[in-house]
Every structure is written in structure tokens, then in C-alpha cells.
Amino acid sequence: MAKAKLPSGPAKGAFFCSGCGTELMHWAGRCPECKEWDTVVAAPSESNRSYRSNRTYEARALSPEEQARPLADIPEPDIAARVRVPMPEVARVLGGALVPGSAVLVAGDPGVGKSTLLLELAEKLSAAGSRCLYASAEESAAQTRLRARRLGAASPGLLVLARSGLEDILAECRRTGPAVVVVDSIQMTWSPEYPGAAGSVGQVRQCAAALIREVKESGAALFLVGHVTKDGAIAGPRVLEHMVDTVLHFEPAGQGAYRQLRAVKNRFGPTDEVAFFEMTGTGLIEIPEPSALLLGERGEARPGAAIFPALGGSRVLLVEIQALAAPAAEGYAHRRAAGLDANRLHMLLAVLARRGGMQLAGCDVFANAAGGLEVPEPAADLPLAAAVASSLRERPLAAGLALAGEVGLGGELRAVPRAAERVREAARHGFRTIILPRASARGVAPAGDIQVIGAASLVEALDKALA
Ligand code: TYD
């Protein structure tokens, strides 16, 4: 971090925030504008304004392509120019293929496997004929070579650059003209043009901006690796999310070596797709059938567990919804939800008490979507309510049962979207019965041997589920 000198006389703009650019008269430990710590630095003297050059640009006459023009006159980009992604699960999360000139941020905790994933991807991309530059700011070229050997990655065309200097990376991008550039990681990338140490908000932001500008001009697709810092923000305070086209989160899924990749922002595709991987001794392996994996950890039928066919983007995932209702130790009952909407849990407990006559007042209730999955759908209401009822009565749900349905405040069951797909996925994994809201059950064509039961209310559904 550049040490700032105290001002000899207050002058407007003697200091500025390297994060948000706010000009200050006095140095401050925390920027009053963006509330970031350690971002205020001395403004450059007139003789050294270079690092602010992208803020103060000179107006010039625009060429015809740059000038504003009618939408209809702008040629559509060539869709075929998209770079095919040779890892099908990664491609699905990205929205099919890589858009030239786009920037993708891959964020995750240190050690989760970001470098492994991107080296694998870079290797497969170059093996498929897309020129790929992997710029490792964290590891030496030899270390990257070792990792590649472990992954069995042997594409001779993959270009590896072990430099953390932004200017070196930009120069090599221009010299080698890759279709895909990976920068691992943006926190370790650094330029003397900007104030602050590598990883500071200003450096991260300016380096990312320079790389994004570069690929917008060259038409390459850019991957930036970002470590999630301890307060859960990417590169400090999520400073990059608005600058890139796509933000992917790479996280542990369930226990052990499973990982999930999901889009939280995507200008070119959906944001509800999830891809699953297993970290093995030879790198990450894509899991095309995650339902089997999610169900695999389930074991014997036990109280407090219900299977929910959840929508995960273009496909259905079978997720175990778990609940534990236990007498509260103290006066105050705890209600917690992981991967599920806590407000809906509270609402369902009220409906169960009022319409189902269940004694939940003195109970702690914990609810969880197994496998570390996020299940934000209202259709998870019925399996969640069934899991709570099952836990409270200490009786498992009927064997081979799946459930989906939105619960209204009157205890009525409301239709769920894409019911037929949910039934098909449950049937494919050997489930024998599925309980759906009556309105959804009516239109569903039979699939395999599964019996589809329609229920009008939560109480009716629970009667059938706990029978
Ligand atoms: P890494 O990709 O270095 O994580 P990140 O870049 O997100 O910090 O992966 C770190 C872990 O993955 C490390 O503990 C070792 C493990 N690993 C494997 O299990 N198998 C492998 O083939 C590789 C390369 C790493």
C-alpha cells in the first residue's frame, strides 16, 4: 500500500480513492464515498498523471463505426464465431459457448480448484484448436507444467506465461493473438502504473479494466480467476462483478471432493444452471448425472428427509430436503434454513401449526438442502413441510416417494412449473410415487412405473406421504 503523505496545505483533490476515484482534500483511512479501507492515496503530481490516464481522456473526432447510429444499421455479430467449450458441463453454465471479447470471472475460495479447472479448460480448448494463453501470476511455469502433467494435459499448443506484471501479460496477448486468455489470479496481477500493492482494490480494478479493454479490442475471450476474500467478497468488495460479462462461483458441493460451478451473472446465458465436478488425483471430472450423486449420500430412509425434484436450469435435480424438529432447550425456539428460504420456513411452520394442528411452538426447527445446494423455488414448500412433519412425528416418509408443490397461506397446494419433467426425472431414478398439487398432477403424462398423486391441500398431501 502506498504510504500517503499528509497534505501540507488543503487542496481539492490532493488525495483520491483508488477504488471509486473520489477526490479528497485530506487523507483518510476509509473512503467516505465507497466505505473501503486503505484505498485513499496521494493524488499524482501533474508530472506523473499516467495512472489516471483512463479517467481523463481527451475528446477527439469519432470514426463512423464509433459514432452513434441506428440499431438496425449495426451488423449482428457472427454467432458462429463463438468459441466452442470442450467441457460440456462448463459450456452449459456459460450458456453454450464463449463469446469473443467477453470477460468471465471465476470466483472461489483459495484451494477450491480454480487453477485446476481453468488449466484443464485451457488445455482442452487448445487441443480443440483454439489458441489459448494461460497467464499464471501465482505459479512458476514449471509448477504449471507439473500440474498439467497431473491432469494428463498434454496439448502442445497451450501457451503458458508465468508473469504477474500486467504489461507483460498484455504484451504477450498482443504477440501471440490467443482466442482465449486465462489470468490466474487477478489479485496477483500488478502494474506499477497504478497505486497500491497487488490485490488492493485499485490494482485489481485497474488491472481487470486493462485486460477487459484488451480483449474487447482483440476479440479474445478472457477468464479472470478471483479469490474470494474472508468477508465473502471477490477481490475485496466484489469490485469486479459489474465490470465482467459473466460471474461464475466455484464452490464445494456437499461433503468431500465434490464441487459446483454456477453462474451468478451472465450477459450471454442463463444464471440458474449448475455444473458438478469431482476433484480426483488427476484433476476435476465432470459429473453429467448429478441426481445420482446427490441421492447417493442418502442412506436408509429416516425421519425428516424428503426428496424434491428441483429445477436446476435446463434440467431437474433430485435434492434431499432435510428438517430436524426438536424440543427447544431454552425458552426461545431457533429456526434456521440452509440452502432454503428462511422466510418460507417460518411461513410453513405457521401453516403446519394452524392447518395441520402440529405442535411446533416449543420446537427448534433446522432445515437444509443436502449437498450444499441452493433451492430457492417455492415448489420446495411441500417437501420441506413433509420433512418437518416427518421429523416431528419421528416417522420416515413412504419409501420411494418424491414431492413438489407450493403451499399457500390457506394450506392449499399451488401448481408448480415443469411438473412433467420433475415426474420423469423421479421415475428415471427409481422413485415409485410422486405427490404433486392436483392442478399439476392432472396434466402429467405417465412416465415409467411412477404413480402420480394429486393433492389439493398440504394436509391431504401429508396424509398420503406419512401413510
Ligand atoms: P487449486 O486448483 O490449486 O485451487 P485454487 O486455484 O482454487 O486455489 O487446487 C487446490 C487443491 O486441489 C489442492 O489441495 C490439491 C487439489 N488437487 C487435486 O486433488 N487433484 C489435482 O489433480 C490437482 C491439480 C489438485
Ligand code: MG
Ligand atoms: Mg490457484
